[in-house]
Amino acid sequence: MTASTTAPAEAQNTDAPASAHIDPAAQVAAAGFVPVQTRSERPHSFDPADFGAPTGREVNWKHTPVANFGGLFTDEQGDEDAVTYGLGAAEAFLEPSADEKGPYGEFFRPEDLPSALAWKHSPRGLHIQIPAEAELDEPIIVPVEGKGADKRAFGQILIEALPHSRGTIVLAHSGSAQYAQNVEIIVRDGAKLTVVSLQRWEDDAVHASAHQATVGADATLRHFVISFGGGVVRVNPSVELTGAGSEGYLYGLSYADAGQHLESQVYLHHKGPHTKGDVLYKGALQGEGAHSVWIGDVLIGADATGTDSYEANRNLVLTEGARADSIPNLEIETGDILGAGHASATGRFDDEQLFYLQARGITEEEARRLVVLGFLTDIVQRLGIPTLETELLAAIETELAEVSA
Known part of the structure; x- marks a missing residue:
């Protein structure tokens, strides 16, 4: 992988002001304005300097143990070979990456400091591309192995399903590291793609990952976040149903043990007409200090007529001392929809x-x-x-x- 401090020209952010900050809450006293409250309003930037180091008071960090992120807030190059990728069969679907001009950054926009640092220090990572019309019978497994909790790594992965293709990609994380990761997912028109992010890290691993996806016309994305291991694991998927008739199914499964923090902030944006979305995350928790966080945001845009969408989070607390935070949110900007709803439940047996x-x-x-x-x-x-x-x-x-x- 090569490193660069700038995004490609086609990916530069022109919308956010130069002083953009992921949450202006820290500036409220001085500036006197209301901080960002909704997911759709959050600024984004490729420049880490535009994001202040999180304090835990920001809207998108207030449920996260920020003190545990240490090295992932530091603007320095990561350790070489801190994380390795065992590609195997995936090599047949790799596209050139080192000097590639696109489509990295075609859709992806960092929304927090670890994501911006990952873009800066690893802007060209794996590019896994499923050819047009191809139908893969077996999943492509990409093992991602950390080489030590004292090592810091940044990673960028682009997954692209070309028109009318079908396939499954599994990112299988193991070992230990401090790892900030960006995963950009592009599902072209008519394609059907499944992406699975599997976290089976060692107990001392810290993993901050931003998944951002765009889904074209009559295309389908099935996205899974499955977290069992790791000390602090924060995998935040953001999916935009851009094309008419596109569908997004976002599923999650977590099992938090004593001292573990497993988190997902999920965003589903219905942008095109006649789109369909389903979000369902389930978690189990056991042991003193086991903590899970799920924040679900669904936005049905003004042009997303005929939308059908639902999101839900269910948590099962198995022992004393475990805690689940669950926050569903729904924004609707058009009245011409088939249906929309959200639900959340946390309880014992x-x-x-x-x-x-x-x-x-x-x-x-x-x-x-x-x-x-x-x-x-x-x-x-x-x-x-x-x-x-x-x-x-x-x-x-x-x-x-x-x-x-």
Whole structure:
């Protein structure tokens, strides 16, 4: 990968003022204006200097342990080989990257400091392209391995599905590192793409990732964020349904243990007419200090007539000392829609379900196991990747064994 301090000409941000800041809250006292409240209003910039170092008071950082991000707020080149990419079969779909002029930055715009730093220090990373009309029967697995918690890395990945193609890309994160990552996703007209971001880091890893996607006419994106490992994991997907008839399905699954912080701030923007969106994130938490954060924002734009959209977040708290923050938001700028809604629920085991199972001779421990599996398997089964589904179900079983130990 090569490094550059400037974005390509076609990607330069011309909308944000030179003094743009991700959240003007810190300037309110001096300037006297209202800070940014909605996701659609947030400024963006390729220049890290336009973002102040987060303090934890900003609207997009107030649920995040910013003290744990340390090196990912520092404007210095990352450590060489701190993160490696085991490409394997993916090499057949790699496009030139080192001196490529496009389409990096065609859609992507950094919204926070780690993302801007990743753009600056790793503007040309992997470019995985599925050829037009191609239909891939097997997923492309891209292992991303960290080489140590004391190492700092920046990464940029571009995933592009050309017109009327079909395929699945899995970004499989493991090992340990301090890793700021940008993932730009472009789904051209008529294409059907599935992207899975799998976080199975070691307990001391810190991962801040911004996924931004644009979906063309009659195209479909299925996007999964699955987080099991890592000390602090913050994967924020932003999807714009640009073309008429485009569809976006955003799914998430997390299992937070003691001391873990797993976070996703999800943004779905219905921009074109007759678009369809579905957002469903589920999480389980166990252990002292286990913390999950889900913030869901859906914007139905003024031109997004005929839209059908729904978002939901469900959390199951398994032990004392665990906490789930869940904040759904919905903006609608047109009355000509098919439907829109949002929901959020966080709670403990359903006593009626447990009673039902125990009344049929199932032990309480086994009943709890079945309830959790039933709750989380819904997301796992939507993957459509048998080997990965088996792996995740086994991981859930391992987590449950620890709770009952």
